[in-house]
Amino acid sequence: MRVVVEEDTEAASRWAAWQIAELVRRKPDAVLGLATGGTPIRCYGELIRLHREEGLDFSRVRTFNLDEYVGLAGDHPQSYRCFMNEHLFGQINIPLENTHVPSGTEDDYDRFCEAYEDAIRAAGGIDLQLLGIGRDGHIAFNEPGSSLASRTRLKALTQETIDDNARFFNDADQVPVLAVTMGVGTILDAAQCLLLAVGAGKASAIRMAVEGPVTSQVTASALQLHRQATVVLDEEAAAWLQRREYYDRSERARRARLSP
Numbered sequence: 205m206r207v208v209v210e211e212d213t214e215a216a217s218r219w220a221a222w223q224i225a226e227l228v229r230r231k232p233d234a235v236l237g238l239a240t241g242g243t244p245i246r247c248y249g250e251l252i253r254l255h256r257e258e259g260l261d262f263s264r265v266r267t268f269n270l271d272e273y274v275g276l277a278g279d280h281p282q283s284y285r286c287f288m289n290e291h292l293f294g295q296i297n298i299p300l301e302n303t304h305v306p307s308g309t310e311d312d313y314d315r316f317c318e319a320y321e322d323a324i325r326a327a328g329g330i331d332l333q334l335l336g337i338g339r340d341g342h343i344a345f346n347e348p349g350s351s352l353a354s355r356t357r358l359k360a361l362t363q364e365t366i367d368d369n370a371r372f373f374n375d376a377d378q379v380p381v382l383a384v385t386m387g388v389g390t391i392l393d394a395a396q397c398l399l400l401a402v403g404a405g406k407a408s409a410i411r412m413a414v415e416g417p418v419t420s421q422v423t424a425s426a427l428q429l430h431r432q433a434t435v436v437l438d439e440e441a442a443a444w445l446q447r448r449e450y451y452d453r454s455e456r457a458r459r460a461r462l463s464p
């Protein structure tokens with residue numbers, strides 16, 4: 205697992221955006237796995253800047269989002285579809301039909317989830333999956349106890365996640381308690397995983413995910429089993445890492461090898 209620590213939130217978010225931009229330049233029809241929440245907003249802001257100022261072209265990119273609240277239609281202001289349209293899709297040149305966010309209003313979720321997995325496979329699989337992390341170590345909505353082999357399915361949210369997400373709703377009672385989410389197994393199938401975490405609130409989860417045992421109690425720890433997983437952090441999110449010095453040394457060696 206590659207661990208990159210940048211000096212602040214802006215720099216970590218830019219770094220994540222540049223990895224995505226580099227892929228899109230190299231592979232204009234790349235398949236991106238995307239996340240919502242507070243964390244990726246600055247990263248998306250940098251992608252929008254690169255599109256506007258440097259012509260980064262998203263016209264052939266395809267995207268699949270990790271998750272959606274069950275019970276919210278795509279036009280609900282707190283739906284993840286709305287979030288993505290507002291914070292990214294509506295500000296770059298990606299055709300909306302190339303973007304996929306799980307639906308929050310299906311009758312038959314078994315069929316829907318299977319079709320979502322089929323659509324990812326039909327697109328050739330996800331080239332790069334962007335992830336955030338919950339304070340309990342979840343990725344997507346794979347809460348503690350989720351199978352590390354899980355696929356797209358419905359999950360109940362923990363009280364901690366409901367409380368964390370209440371800040372996006374007017375009233376805590378309005379936070380949905382169920383979500384449709386890619387599974388840990390779905391995420392691990394991506395060719396590359398990029399987890400972005402910023403702020404002191406994520407330091408404990410990052411310590412568990414990066415240096416703790418691989419366990420379904422901290423689903424982000426499954427990334428330790430991935431061949432190409434990178435965790436990019438700001439100083440605050442990295443604060444509890446025990447082997448920080450080693451990660452920095454590895455990163456310096458890597459950059460020295462790559463620079464001419």
Ligand code: F6R
Pocket residue numbers: 238239240241242243244270271335336337338342343344345
């Ligand atoms: C959102 C998602 C979640 C968030 C996580 C962190 O699509 O998959 O796992 O990444 O809950 O959320 P923030 O970034 O709001 O702290």
